[in-house]
Amino acid sequence: MTRSEPPPDTARQPTGITVYGCERDEAVLFREMAPRFGAVPTITAAAVSEANAELARGNRCVSVDHRTRVTKPTLLALGQAGVAYVSTRSIGYDHIDVAYAESVGITVGNVAYSPDSVADYTVMLMLMAVRNAKSLVRRTDVHDYRLDDARGRELRDLTVGVVGTGRIGAAVVARLRGFGCRVLAHDNRQKTAADHVGLDELLRLSDIVTLHTPLSADTHHLLNRRRIGLMRPGAFVINTGRGPLLDTEALVSALESGRLGGAALDVLEGEEGIFYADHRNKPIENKTLLRLQELPNVLVSPHTAYYTDHALSDIVEQSIANCLTFESGNRHG
CATH class of the missing domain: 3.40.50.720 (NAD(P)-binding Rossmann-like Domain)
Known part of the structure; x- marks a missing residue:
């Protein structure tokens, strides 16, 4: 997989990304990669929920894990907090109601890791x-x-x-x-x-x-x-x-x-x-x-086939790049 590059103008204004359900090894990679992309991650180990959607206020983009079902009330709460883009750190997005997300103004994106x-x-x-x-x-x-x-x-x-x-x-x-x-x-x-x-x-x-x-x-x-x-x-x-x-x-x-x-x-x-x-x-x-x-x-085995150092790096990098690409498109759309 080719490494993603941040959109050319994103370095001028850091983009905030709230990262939910973030494990320790993912957190290390987010903190390491985000500055290169001109992004500022807000990281929490807590899974995304209606109760903690306010953590995303001020950030239009959030990253979620594949283990958590993102419910309609959660999506509604995220939308009310100003979120416009949800990036799942997985290829599959069956844990997210994409049609409902779109109805409340949220775009859903996934990643394509190794x-x-x-x-x-x-x-x-x-x-x-x-x-x-x-x-x-x-x-x-x-x-x-x-x-x-x-x-x-x-x-x-x-x-x-x-x-x-x-x-x-x-x-x-x-x-x-x-x-x-x-x-x-x-x-x-x-x-x-x-x-x-x-x-x-x-x-x-x-x-x-x-x-x-x-x-x-x-x-x-x-x-x-x-x-x-x-x-x-x-x-x-x-x-x-x-x-x-x-x-x-x-x-x-x-x-x-x-x-x-x-x-x-x-x-x-x-x-x-x-x-x-x-x-x-x-x-x-x-x-x-x-x-x-x-x-x-x-x-x-416990849903571990994807879990390699290379794939995890791909996942974090693409999650950041997807958010920046979304923001860049909205600024110039």
């Missing part, structure tokens, strides 16, 4: 899934070094179906070529050199299905009970996109019955309030998550 972070992680999960990594590591941790049923499979012998071939899906396809496996793809627009097929056909033919399509009303439960039923016996599901792309209850049923070979999930329905927090001494209310984690052939 696709390599998620693509690398996706291929890692595929390899871990087909090599029974979870069971092997657990047994080794208790000094059980037998192989037993640990025999894995090689990617070159498998067909991988990639659902969604945007920047991340295309990067996954490029990596898979090096393994020599057959790659099928499904997208409304054919964006890669892979063999593009209909979704149902992809599910019938693939040993591994990996999800990379944006979440919308049309793609909610894209992999539902009927479509999971079309998959090959023993197939694997990988999801590093968004949790609700997958009907989790239907997936659990297919896994518990032994019909599917396994799953590797970096995102999950109902992850909000669980992922990114320490729950070692707190009860987990999401019973589906607990069922998944009990299964020896299911890997779960």
